[in-house]
Amino acid sequence: MPLVHMGDMLGHAYRNGYAVGAFDLVSLDFLEAIMSAAERCRAPVVLSLAESHFDYFDFELVMPAVEAAADRASVPVAIHLDHGASLESAVHGINLGCNGVMVDASLEPFDQNVARTRRVVDMAHSCGVPVEGELGYVAGVEGEDAERHPGEVIYTSVEDASAYVERTGVDFLAVSIGTVHGRMKTRPDLDFERLEAINAALQLPLVIHGGTGLSDEQFRRLVAAGVAKINYYTALSDAAAARIADNVASGARGGYTALVKSVQAAISNEVERCIRLWGSADRADALLDECRPWQPVEHLIIYNVGDAGADYVEAMMTEGHEVLGAIPGVRRVFTGEAVQHETGYRYCWLVRFAHPAVIDSYREHPAHRAFADKLFRPVAADRISIDYRAAGVPGAARGVAAESAKTFNR
Numbered sequence: 001m002p003l004v005h006m007g008d009m010l011g012h013a014y015r016n017g018y019a020v021g022a023f024d025l026v027s028l029d030f031l032e033a034i035m036s037a038a039e040r041c042r043a044p045v046v047l048s049l050a051e052s053h054f055d056y057f058d059f060e061l062v063m064p065a066v067e068a069a070a071d072r073a074s075v076p077v078a079i080h081l082d083h084g085a086s087l088e089s090a091v092h093g094i095n096l097g098c099n100g101v102m103v104d105a106s107l108e109p110f111d112q113n114v115a116r117t118r119r120v121v122d123m124a125h126s127c128g129v130p131v132e133g134e135l136g137y138v139a140g141v142e143g144e145d146a147e148r149h150p151g152e153v154i155y156t157s158v159e160d161a162s163a164y165v166e167r168t169g170v171d172f173l174a175v176s177i178g179t180v181h182g183r184m185k186t187r188p189d190l191d192f193e194r195l196e197a198i199n200a201a202l203q204l205p206l207v208i209h210g211g212t213g214l215s216d217e218q219f220r221r222l223v224a225a226g227v228a229k230i231n232y233y234t235a236l237s238d239a240a241a242a243r244i245a246d247n248v249a250s251g252a253r254g255g256y257t258a259l260v261k262s263v264q265a266a267i268s269n270e271v272e273r274c275i276r277l278w279g280s281a282d283r284a285d286a287l288l289d290e291c292r293p294w295q296p297v298e299h300l301i302i303y304n305v306g307d308a309g310a311d312y313v314e315a316m317m318t319e320g321h322e323v324l325g326a327i328p329g330v331r332r333v334f335t336g337e338a339v340q341h342e343t344g345y346r347y348c349w350l351v352r353f354a355h356p357a358v359i360d361s362y363r364e365h366p367a368h369r370a371f372a373d374k375l376f377r378p379v380a381a382d383r384i385s386i387d388y389r390a391a392g393v394p395g396a397a398r399g400v401a402a403e404s405a406k407t408f409n410r
């Protein structure tokens with residue numbers, strides 16, 4: 001249950017004057033460290049997965065662990081794709097379990113940034129997923145020396161920000177006001193006047209990237225000016241590396257586990273420091289009361305195929321896995337055959353949707369329509385189709401079927 005709507009989460013932070021930490025994770029040590037700090041502080045948290053880090057871990061392999069961590073949490077959690085480059089990245093992230101996505105087209109000219117972001121927003125909103133866009137450019141690379149990848153900071157202009165939000169429909173905006181991704185030798189100068197003007201014009205949760213290296217006072221001023229999410233990674237990576245270096249220096253023996261001993265604690269302490277500084281500690285319970293839980297829907301069809309043969313059914317199922325599994329918001333496609341045939345219906349589809357919004361967008365999606373019209377409906381007139389959300393699960397919201405669910409043959 002503690003997976004919540006990220007829009008509700010950041011809306012709560014924005015209205016109540018604090019920022020939620022979005023901590024990029026690159027391993028299970030990071031995941032456990034972030035979650036234990038959030039639990040200690042009773043704080044909401046964003047588990048953030050940056051596309052630029054996908055060279056270091058297998059996104060598909062890590063996501064089930066991230067979801068499991070969110071599932072067993074007692075504090076509100078959102079799972080966010082950080083710096084997704086394209087529409088395909090966003091679909092992939094949502095279909096693997098992200099319930100918030102960032103599209104980063106910030107290096108593109110304004111109109112191209114708007115166009116790409118708009119496409120992602122249309123797709124993501126049809127899955128119930130909120131979107132973070134970026135305008136202006138925050139230079140640098142997470143986890144590296146900022147000076148090695150200086151790029152050119154492009155500041156966000158107030159006028160462009162208003163036009164961008166209106167034309168794209170983004171839910172949160174990452175702004176560039178002088179922060180840089182990565183490790184810096186000096187503190188950056190931040191343009192707070194610009195931030196305040198953007199906040200006054202937009203009145204929507206703002207996001208700061210490049211959190212590492214800012215002073216306590218700079219963080220306080222960011223939060224006071226409408227920043228509801230702060231992205232943070234390099235300092236966590238450095239805390240982990242420093243602990244490994246200490247272990248080596250103190251003659252650690254025993255291979256890998258000896259070298260990474262207490263790495264989680266080092267990361268977790270830094271996460272806790274940030275959570276307390278950004279004001280999100282002790283917000284979990286109020287937020288859980290006010291946020292909608294994020295709940296998947298199981299789309300169940302049980303059916304018979306009349307005279308169609310087993311080969312036809314198998315080919316249809318194989319194609320269904322490929323075609324339906326690629327539709328935005330589809331988390332999983334299961335096809336099955338009844339173990340006992342006398343039960344009435346011989347075959348089933350069980351398609352997991354990320355969110356109830358997918359019930360409609362899936363039904364109307366051209367790939368679904370083509371598949372259903374061409375292969376499925378002609379043979380499966382005898383069928384029952386129902387959309388379910390979880391009920392009777394400890395901690396899950398009560399309810400039998402999704403609001404828009406109907407029992408009908410179609």
Ligand code: 13P
Pocket residue numbers: 024050082083141142143180181182183208209210211212231232233234235
């Ligand atoms: P830092 O690595 O500078 O903390 O920035 C993280 C970030 O912005 C991730 O999107």
